[in-house]
Amino acid sequence: MPQENASSSSTGLSAQAASARRPLRIALFGFGTVGSSVARILVESKAEDVELTHIFNRNVARKRVDWTPPNVVWSEDADAVLASDVDVIVELAGGLDPAGGWVRRALEAGKSVVTANKKLIAYHGVELERLAAAKGGHLKYGAAVAGGIPVIPGIEQGLAGDRIERMEGILNGTCNFILSKMEAGAEYATVLATAQAKGYAEADPTEDVGGFDARAKLAILMRLALRVVVDPEEIVPQPITAVTAVDFSYARDLGCTIRQVARAEESGGSVAATVGPMLVDKKSPMAWSRGTENMVILTGHYGGDVVFSGHGAGGHPTAVAVVSDLLALAHGSRRVAVPSAPARIGAEFEVPHYIRFLVDDRPGIVAEITGALARERINIRAIVQKPGYPAHALPFVVTVEPCKSSALKRALASISKMDCLLEEPLDLQMLE
Numbered sequence: 001m002p003q004e005n006a007s008s009s010s011t012g013l014s015a016q017a018a019s020a021r022r023p024l025r026i027a028l029f030g031f032g033t034v035g036s037s038v039a040r041i042l043v044e045s046k047a048e049d050v051e052l053t054h055i056f057n058r059n060v061a062r063k064r065v066d067w068t069p070p071n072v073v074w075s076e077d078a079d080a081v082l083a084s085d086v087d088v089i090v091e092l093a094g095g096l097d098p099a100g101g102w103v104r105r106a107l108e109a110g111k112s113v114v115t116a117n118k119k120l121i122a123y124h125g126v127e128l129e130r131l132a133a134a135k136g137g138h139l140k141y142g143a144a145v146a147g148g149i150p151v152i153p154g155i156e157q158g159l160a161g162d163r164i165e166r167m168e169g170i171l172n173g174t175c176n177f178i179l180s181k182m183e184a185g186a187e188y189a190t191v192l193a194t195a196q197a198k199g200y201a202e203a204d205p206t207e208d209v210g211g212f213d214a215r216a217k218l219a220i221l222m223r224l225a226l227r228v229v230v231d232p233e234e235i236v237p238q239p240i241t242a243v244t245a246v247d248f249s250y251a252r253d254l255g256c257t258i259r260q261v262a263r264a265e266e267s268g269g270s271v272a273a274t275v276g277p278m279l280v281d282k283k284s285p286m287a288w289s290r291g292t293e294n295m296v297i298l299t300g301h302y303g304g305d306v307v308f309s310g311h312g313a314g315g316h317p318t319a320v321a322v323v324s325d326l327l328a329l330a331h332g333s334r335r336v337a338v339p340s341a342p343a344r345i346g347a348e349f350e351v352p353h354y355i356r357f358l359v360d361d362r363p364g365i366v367a368e369i370t371g372a373l374a375r376e377r378i379n380i381r382a383i384v385q386k387p388g389y390p391a392h393a394l395p396f397v398v399t400v401e402p403c404k405s406s407a408l409k410r411a412l413a414s415i416s417k418m419d420c421l422l423e424e425p426l427d428l429q430m431l432e
């Protein structure tokens, strides 16, 4: 293994890029799925502007491969790599700790950082960007949302001239894989097991199916596109786990399918944001995305809708976004720094809802439900009951005209007291 280069000289990126005397020296922190793909692309592309010099990982011996250049330093000593003369730390270990500490120390030293770490950026992005600016380095995270789809550079560069008012996105490939397979007839448990076997879902899938991963990504996009800094914890996600085959069947009858959607809008200073399974029209682009694909639709005040779609995860697609960030740094390309301001999520979407009930049938159920909705001034759009289900476990659906979630929640709280209900009603927003 080559010796550590423990030189403490750390030239700032600006000086480096300006002088352009040597390629940017790159240290990878984390040689897993994405890290190894980044190394592979850097090696195969023979890019002249960037040079992979260090690879850091715990127990690094088991990570070593024979296709990296012989002068690459393989290390399990983060301190030594941070103290070396690398220009850019590429953080691909994930999580808040210790990754956040490495990123801070690199920025403190005037180095630049490229990361795919959505959690770190969602919770600490503002502070880290300030640190980077203060110390003369740069922080880039184009891979942190939607993997290989250039949504972040698209917002920062291509759409900086617009005022984005609304966004909707399929931001979690695992949920999209599960829901698009369920749309084709698979059961949740079976398709989750398949996703785990294929490496799309973690052993504990809560981050994905619970909506926590998507809300971190939504918070990042809200800062860049809507220019509001929100605490991700304020976005209350709805898990996809309550969606069943019955819901896909009813959704189909309504001309829809179901996808996990993250959406946010800003209007007159008030901000609404939500993540959860939603009914999407079969004709909408959202319904086209299948498997692990991601999609983001941004609505600009001047430019109208812009749709991004493609592979939102996977080693190679995500690595493309990381390498693109590295090349942008090497070429001195700066992001358009738009001002963003702290905001609370205080507004609600006023949208139609799909509510699925599962009841032990008896006379008067529909009258009680419609009464509770009427008391909250919620108009019913349709009541749908498919034949073929037993009366003792009867699913049926009520769709309602656009209403505030809080009003519907009050109505459902009152409906939930009905003795005939076999489970909590499933309330899904309908995306129109």
Ligand SMILES: NC(=O)c1ccc[n+]([C@@H]2O[C@H](COP(=O)([O-])OP(=O)(O)OC[C@H]3O[C@@H](n4cnc5c(N)ncnc54)[C@H](OP(=O)(O)O)[C@@H]3O)[C@@H](O)[C@H]2O)c1
Binding pocket: 029, 030, 031, 032, 033, 034, 035, 056, 057, 058, 059, 091, 092, 093, 094, 095, 097, 098, 116, 117, 118, 143, 144, 147, 312, 313, 314, 315, 318
């Ligand atoms: N995979 C994707 O499709 C994807 C898409 C978008 C964004 N991302 C983001 O990209 C980052 C990397 O994801 P990944 O899928 O490549 O993860 P991964 O396969 O688990 O790779 C992480 C690597 O970092 C190493 N590592 C983790 N903690 C470490 C520590 N404390 N000290 C030293 N080494 C450590 C791991 O070593 P061990 O082998 O010892 O665990 C592993 O080699 C994450 O932030 C993730 O959210 C991933």
